[in-house]
Amino acid sequence: MTTDVLRAPRPMARPLRRISDKSGLDTAAGHVLMVLLSILCLFPVYWMLASSLRPANAMFETSLWPTSMSLDNYRQALEAIPIGRMLVNTLVFSVVSTAFQLLTGLLAAFAFARWTFALDKLVYSAVALTWLVPFQVVMIPNYLLIAQMGLLDSIVALILPNLVSALAILLLAQAMRSFPREVIEAARMDGARNWRILWEVMVPNLRGTIASLAILIFISTWNEYFWPLLLSRTAENSVIQIGIQMFMTAEGNQWGPLMAASTLASLPVLVIYVVLQRQVVQSFMKSGIR
Amino acid sequence: MRKRTFLGLAVAAVLGAAGTTGAAHAEMAAEITKPVTITFYNYNLATASAGADATREMIAKFEQENPLIKVKTVGVPSNDIITRLQADMAAGMQPDVAQLVFRDLIYLASDLGAQPLEDLAGPKGYAALTDGLIPRGVDLGKINGKTYGLAYTFSTxxxxxxxxxxxxxxxxxxxxxxxxxxxxxxxxxxxxxxxxxxxxxxxxxxxxxxxxxxxxxxxxxxxxxxxxxxxxxxxxxxxxxxxxxxxxxxxxxxxxxxxxxxxxxxxxxxxxxxxxxxxxxxxxxxxxxxxxxxxxxxxxxxxxxxxxxNSGSALYAFSQDPVKQRAAYELMKFLTSDYGYTIITSKIGYLPLRLNIVDDPKLLGPWTATHPLIRPNLEQLSRLTPNVAFxxxxxxxxxxxxxxxxxxxxxxxxxxxxxxxxxxxxxxxxxx
Structure with missing residues (x-):
């Protein structure tokens, strides 16, 4: 009897162990997959760094570790283009554009989501339609306007057409429409008016959406090429994407300095990400939970 | 490519509507008597290369030798320079001289107002510009017997x-x-x-x-x-x-x-x-x-x-003002001079269109002696055939x-x- 009792749980234990083994295997497989994906993501960055240290005659070696290393490419890159100035320009362009697009997006989205006004649906559709028009279509008219304003070759001119974004308005309006009505009503009963409801109720609760949108806008502005290319007339007033492109010439591409400039260009974004990593991840997680 | 094509068409439409491309083929001023500034669009200057350094060196020497002429340079990548040119013309800011590739030759002459150098410089001025250049090189920039593009940085x-x-x-x-x-x-x-x-x-x-x-x-x-x-x-x-x-x-x-x-x-x-x-x-x-x-x-x-x-580029004059035309002409003459091609060949790597400099000890001679790989290029110049623009x-x-x-x-x-x-x-x- 006792034996039976003692033996009884054994058949139960086997499947449990199997489940546990399987789970362990799944976890290990998951980890292996994640490690492989991480290597896949990080390898181009590593290759950029390694190539930036290779001399010209070793640029196309396929060894993982450079057989000879030098900082000469960095010296050449720093001497050839005003990298510091270009990075500052790019940062100002990206930060100001992101801030304005979020601000105008929040205000417009609030109006579309919370208010009913004459032709509101038509205006909303018009905003949505502008999103479908590629920037290249409006680039020349924008350029002519900027030229008439005498703003060519300036950061202000880079930023001006990027103050408002249809994507930001549409995305935020959608998020605000799905915002719990009860919370807004409760705030209204507490005496909050629209301005306070937007900034003290909605914005803190939409941090996830806003953070992901800010990252999207920042990265797309940081990588902007065509508009700065058309607008800038001197390297000092240009952005880093133009600077990197300057190492690609009809007389052959200078891969070493190009990789060095690319490494230096990616550093600020990397630093920002490392500093804000926790907040970014938290914002995404909160957004996902909601 | 499609984006650029579209941009080109868009700007062409704007240009057409604005009517900004008129060809004024008046002859340039006889001399420059007061300070003048000309704009020079150059694709070598849009790079961080020996080409940019050499171009800056040549322009600095030109300004030193022509103190009344100031050259304002604008660097634009070669693949985008035609779009920029069109956009700036639509905005009323056409350059005085531009370095552009040969494939755009006909369009530049027919639609963007590139000046025929024979009309701009007159017979004597044109002869002073092209004498000594290999005739096949000069032919590269000709349409119906008129020279719209003066061969500049150039290779085969x-x-x-x-x-x-x-x-x-x-x-x-x-x-x-x-x-x-x-x-x-x-x-x-x-x-x-x-x-x-x-x-x-x-x-x-x-x-x-x-x-x-x-x-x-x-x-x-x-x-x-x-x-x-x-x-x-x-x-x-x-x-x-x-x-x-x-x-x-x-x-x-x-x-x-x-x-x-x-x-x-x-x-x-x-x-x-x-x-x-x-x-x-x-x-x-x-x-x-x-x-x-x-x-x-x-x-x-x-x-x-x-x-x-030929691949490479030619220099085109767009100036409407006679004094600026003269300054543009002087710049073009300087950049394609014996000195110009000595710098272009030795520091950028393009071919010299003035063969008298190749073995001249005061010009390209010392460089040629240490760079024998240029010889097959030079040998080909005798059979140079113009690239056909559409x-x-x-x-x-x-x-x-x-x-x-x-x-x-x-x-x-x-x-x-x-x-x-x-x-x-x-x-x-x-x-x-």
């Missing part, structure tokens, strides 16, 4: 080869291939004995233009067009492309990514590479201490003489259709005759 297709791979394949690097049949034999030997690729021309990539293809086609007696009628799918054109396709089928012609065969050659993984002589400095740096770079003329079809065409507002699309068809015919699965004939029929609809 040459055959680069890896002498180490030749030796490994049992070939003699001292006797490089002279004909396409010899290229095929050598490439097959390289593939068989060294395991790397044999041959590739820089003719199919997005930034290659059509000058290498046109050089091959014209070396077989073909032409891309006859007036406004496209002829690249004629018998000689088909033969030339079929020759490349046969090399692909035999394995002699590599199947590389057309966007970057240069990297494969620089890495020592390609035996022969047909492309612009402007790459010589860059390839020399890549080969330094690793493998031996050598150069020979472009291959011929049997005993037919080759027809090396006419009409759709010139870029028509040229792109031809290039895509060649690429498809050589590297794709389709029949050569079918690919070229269909493309010719389709592109013909875009011709004026």
């Amino acid at each position: 297709p040459i055959l680069y080869y890896n002498a180490d791979l030749f030796r490994k394949a049992g070939l003699d690097p001292e006797t490089p291939p002279k004909t396409w049949a010899e290229v095929k034999t050598a490439a097959e030997a390289i593939v068989a004995k060294t395991g790397v690729d044999g041959f590739f021309p820089g003719a199919y990539g997005p930034t290659d233009g059509t000058f290498v293809y046109q050089a091959i086609l014209m070396s077989n007696g073909g032409k891309v067009r006859d007036g406004n009628t496209l002829t690249f799918a004629d018998k000689n054109g088909i033969e030339a492309v079929q020759m490349l396709r046969d090399m692909v089928d035999s394995g002699a012609h590599a199947r590389l990514d057309p966007a970057n065969p240069q990297e494969a050659f620089a890495a020592g993984r390609l035996g022969m590479y047909l492309y612009t002589s402007a790459l010589q400095n860059s390839l020399s740096k890549s080969a330094d201490g690793k493998w031996e770079l050598r150069v020979t003329g472009m291959p011929a079809f049997g005993t037919k003489p080759t027809a090396p065409t 006419p009409g507002p759709n010139y870029r699309q028509a040229e792109a259709m031809m290039k895509e068809a060649v690429s498809e015919a050589v590297l794709g699965p389709n029949d050569v005759v079918k690919a070229l004939s269909e493309a010719q029929a389709n592109a013909q609809a875009l011709m004026p």
Whole structure:
């Protein structure tokens, strides 16, 4: 009897162990997959760094570790283009554009989501339609306007057409429409008016959406090429994407300095990400939970 | 490409509406008596290269020698300079001088108001500008007998080869291939004995233009067009492309990514590479201490003489004001002078269009003595054949259709005759 009792749980234990083994295997497989994906993501960055240290005659070696290393490419890159100035320009362009697009997006989205006004649906559709028009279509008219304003070759001119974004308005309006009505009503009963409801109720609760949108806008502005290319007339007033492109010439591409400039260009974004990593991840997680 | 084409059309429409492109062919002022500033659009200055440094050096010397003339430079990448030019013209800010590629020649003259230099400078001024330049070089920028573009930085297709791979394949690097049949034999030997690729021309990539293809086609007696009628799918054109396709089928012609065969050659993984002589400095740096770079003329079809065409750029004058026209003329004359070509050849790597400087000890002589690889380029200048630009507002699309068809015919699965004939029929609809 006792034996039976003692033996009884054994058949139960086997499947449990199997489940546990399987789970362990799944976890290990998951980890292996994640490690492989991480290597896949990080390898181009590593290759950029390694190539930036290779001399010209070793640029196309396929060894993982450079057989000879030098900082000469960095010296050449720093001497050839005003990298510091270009990075500052790019940062100002990206930060100001992101801030304005979020601000105008929040205000417009609030109006579309919370208010009913004459032709509101038509205006909303018009905003949505502008999103479908590629920037290249409006680039020349924008350029002519900027030229008439005498703003060519300036950061202000880079930023001006990027103050408002249809994507930001549409995305935020959608998020605000799905915002719990009860919370807004409760705030209204507490005496909050629209301005306070937007900034003290909605914005803190939409941090996830806003953070992901800010990252999207920042990265797309940081990588902007065509508009700065058309607008800038001197390297000092240009952005880093133009600077990197300057190492690609009809007389052959200078891969070493190009990789060095690319490494230096990616550093600020990397630093920002490392500093804000926790907040970014938290914002995404909160957004996902909601 | 499509984006750029669209942008070009958009700006052309704006220009047309604004009516900004009028051709005022008045003669320039006799002299400059007061300070004047001219704008110079230059694609070398849009790079962080020896080309930019050399251009700045030349302009600084020009301003020093012409204290009344100030040159305001604007650097724009070569592939985007025509769009910028159009946009600035629409905005009423046309440059006085611009460095532009030859493919835009007809459009620049017919639609963007490039000035014929004979009218701008008068007979004496024109002679002072072009005397001493090789006549075939001057012809490159002519339309109907008038010079709209003054050849500036300029190169021809040459055959680069890896002498180490030749030796490994049992070939003699001292006797490089002279004909396409010899290229095929050598490439097959390289593939068989060294395991790397044999041959590739820089003719199919997005930034290659059509000058290498046109050089091959014209070396077989073909032409891309006859007036406004496209002829690249004629018998000689088909033969030339079929020759490349046969090399692909035999394995002699590599199947590389057309966007970057240069990297494969620089890495020592390609035996022969047909492309612009402007790459010589860059390839020399890549080969330094690793493998031996050598150069020979472009291959011929049997005993037919080759027809090396030009890549590179010309200088165009757009000034309307007589004083600025004079300043533009002086700048163009200076940049294409003996001194100008000494700097252009020795510091950027393009060909000198003034052959008197090549062995002159006070000019290019010392450089030529230490850079013998330039000799095959110079030898080709006697057969220099103008790259053919396409006419009409759709010139870029028509040229792109031809290039895509060649690429498809050589590297794709389709029949050569079918690919070229269909493309010719389709592109013909875009011709004026």
